[in-house]
Amino acid sequence: MNTYIQKKFNKKFNKFILKYRLQAILIAISGGQDSICLIQLIENFQKKYNQILKITYIYIDHQWTQNNQQQIKHLINIIKKTTKQFIIYQINQSVHSELQAREIRYKILIQHSIKYKYKYIMTAHTQTDKIETFLQHIIRGTSLNGLTSFNEYRKFNNKIYLYRPLLEFRRTEIKWLCRKLHLPIWSDITNYNYTINRNRLRHELIPYIHKYFNNNIDKKINDFLISSKMENEYITQNAIKLYLYSRHRTSIALNYKLIYRQHIALQIRTLQIFFLSFKTKY
Template sequence: MNTYIQNKFNQKFHIFVSKHKLQAILIAISGGQDSICLIRLIEDFQQKYNKKLEITYIYIDHQWTQNSQQQIKHLINIIKKTTKKFIIYQVNQAVNSELKAREIRYNILIKYSIKYKYQYIMTAHTQTDKTETFLQHIIRGTSLNGLTSFNEYRKFNHKVQLYRPLLDFKRTDIKWLCRKLHLPIWSDITNYNYKINRNRLRHELIPYIHKYFNSNIDKRINDFLINSKMENEYVTQNAIKLYLYSRHKTNIALNYNLIYRQHIALQIRTLQIFFFIIQNRILI
């Protein structure tokens, strides 16, 4: 009998596949418990609902640890049982920055997706990842737009989008399911490297907040982000209207007098849209 998590995932993923009429999907895995759990959920779904769905797994190895080769072998042994295609990229460039490493990963994923015509990339991010990312953005000092950027869907360009099907689940839920299903979890020592800011948030700050301030921090932050997303979308829609209304018909210019009369939040967002469009025109 399936668990609540499995049933919820199957229902959600079935709607996703049907809505977008997917025939193939690229799944980016990291080797941790969330990824191993996602592999199991996907394989169970395919056997039950859609055996024709083409699934490809991709792993990007930054070679941060001496035992990275053993971790790759571990993943190969797991995916070999699924008989699915498994792609491995090894990054030879030594990168100590988490942000730079993420940029490299997504560049590889997007290029591979475009080359082999994958419309969606799937990752195993959970609600706990959403909490960690929120706190990182707060510490760095970000805008409302930046705060609400970590969503279930993310559009990279007109060809490739990101989908996070586990974003409604906490990491504790995933850990419970992994134990129940006796999944072979690899313990990644980089997750305990406190030089990486996310690890300090995960192992020190969030447990502290959970113990002394709010025992349901993931849900509270998630509720806040849902409300903030609606407000952000409202500002964005009005900024788009202002941009379309104030742009020059032939030249690359905006009507200063129209924009200056608006709220400062709309002015800033409209200018962001303007410069984003200019930049993309130059790149094209």
């Protein structure tokens, strides 16, 4: 397959494997079109590059719907053709909060990665997910750190990292590729449950903004997030320098007079680093 999406993915994924000398990766899938597309992209990549890479797919079933067993069978049939290992975790407790469900998923993924010595977890998040997360953070209230936290790479701890190779692609591009390749997409009924805030954003708020305010809002928000990330990194780097320069050599303390002369943004960020460092050590 020679589409621009496959070419771009191949270039990014190959660079990622070579840079980190990757031998194994855990891929978290949800069963939707983004996950199915990611599976196909990886399979096409391996056929072209003949990379010796241990790939394991993992699915976490919250058992939210009555037809979740059919969805699992659907995924099994797809992954069976790849001859890759497929791990399924089922959540028995009743969870209806999107935030709580995400926390449970990541906890399972991290525990599984530590137990079976996977250093990298891959997900099928797209640029559209990034935009939706941005709007959720704005509504809930957040900081510059929170706005720019949804990145291609994320560090969970010193051993486990998250990688999102599709973050530069929009959901419409993924949908186009799925149709072009005739991929078997499962229609998840929970995506139309409007008690879930993300679904309301996806099906009501974002289309409304597109129609009545800016039909290019996705690009505008993405550009804003890119510039915000650069500004946030600049503030963080200077805050780290200020923290290292102002901290006491032996006591748990900072030089108040030195910090007070700096901009309020640096003061706040330096104190955050100080308390985080204190929490980590003690």
